[in-house]
Amino acid sequence: MAQYLLSIQQPDGPPPAPEVLDPIMRELGAFNQRLRDAGAWVFNAGLHAPETATVLRLEGDEVLLTDGPYAEGREHVGGFWVIEAADLDAALDWGRAAARILTLPIEVRPVAG
């Protein structure tokens, strides 16, 4: 077994209206339950908006602090899972299901070690 990070590539901006978001969140709950039932769930979390992020960077002896996300761009990681899967095909199957539910791009990346 190997572990994979499934990250949600979310466009910046306000969240969708409740009538759009609510059914998605219900389906996500069911998806997380399926992950647990299959023994594939390791961890998952949603993240607050990128403008709530703070970046720390070592400059000489000092750690400097800046407001906002590290990477510029119009989308940022909005949430993620760490899952167990036998191989990439199995991980892609979970990722595919997540992409259908969220209608957002999902990046699947193997966890090292």
Add this chain to the structure above:
Amino acid sequence: MTEAVARVFAREYGRAVAVLVRVLGDIDLAEDAVQDAFTAAVRTWPTDGVPPSPAGWIITTARNKAVDRLRRESTRDDRHAAAARLHADSAESQWTEKNEEDEEDAVRDDRLRLIFTCCHPALAPAARVALTLRLLGGLSTPEIAAAFLVSEPTMAQRLVRAKNKIRVARIPYRVPAEAELPARLRSVLAVVYLVFTQGHGAPRADLCAEAIRLGRLLVELMPDEPEALGLLALMLLTDARRAARTTADGRLVVLSEQDRSRWDHAVVAEGHELVRRCLRRGRPGPYQVQAAINAVHTDTPPTDWWQVLALYDQLLAIAPTPVARLNRAVAVAEVHGPGPALALVDELDLPDYPVFHAVRADLLARLGRADEAAGAYARAEELIGNPAERDHLRRARERLRA
């Protein structure tokens, strides 16, 4: 390499790598082991003679070489484990006359697995082609780089990255389950056809031959897939006309003016037989229909353009690409005349595709609109990469003035 070894290399390299990838679970180790075995063959075959089963000899020797190599290099526990497993494996399953048939079945599965790994959609398309030519075709990195007009370091890096992704992301070494098979097969067929079209356009007969060899392999491995048959038929019917496609001084000859006695008629016959075989399955797909179109073109003249047009209608129903619509317009010109065909061509958005401008130029010329035709030919000449084709277009443009 001696001639005998070179022959075995061309035929058996992919087979040996496929087996060793299964046994070792690592592509780089498998390639090194097979390379070692061929090096040993070059040393020993000239004096000891070619063994009765050269493929078996290569595979057994590669296994033993891999054990040696792993022992020498084993710095990590998992490599120790792999060496132990390999040793047990090769001790119990030496390639003998008795189990050769079972081995043949296993090897067939190994090659099929390796093709699907090389053509996995999680790899970039350019990497799929390079890996397939490298691992199944046994082409060297410089050969693949030359075929795709990229520098050797670029191609080497592309191969390293792809193999690294297969390893760390665990792209499986497996024939896909039935549900995924159609989509995954499309990716495999596209890789083989890309190798062929690259060879056809360059032109590089060796690449075309390699693509046809891979196409035959797919048909052998998946005899029930009509699209695999269709692809092989399409490549054969195109390749059979190669000798007639250019004159001795390298000029391009269009299909209608080709000297048919220079076609390879055995290959044409094989292509026709394959087209009949796949169409009987009643599961048409884009390669089968394109093969059928080429079968009509290689039938006894005059060309049945109504049938060509009907087949393009079928192709558009399955795969409505702009290029297919352009080719259909060529058939429309033969059946209904250049005016209706030009109207169809002008609906297409293919500004960077040289054939689009060449087809337009020809239709405009046939409609007596010589100035516009000259402009379209000039645009096609600017875009086309192949010198013989550019020359052909230039001569067509010059004939407009006559």
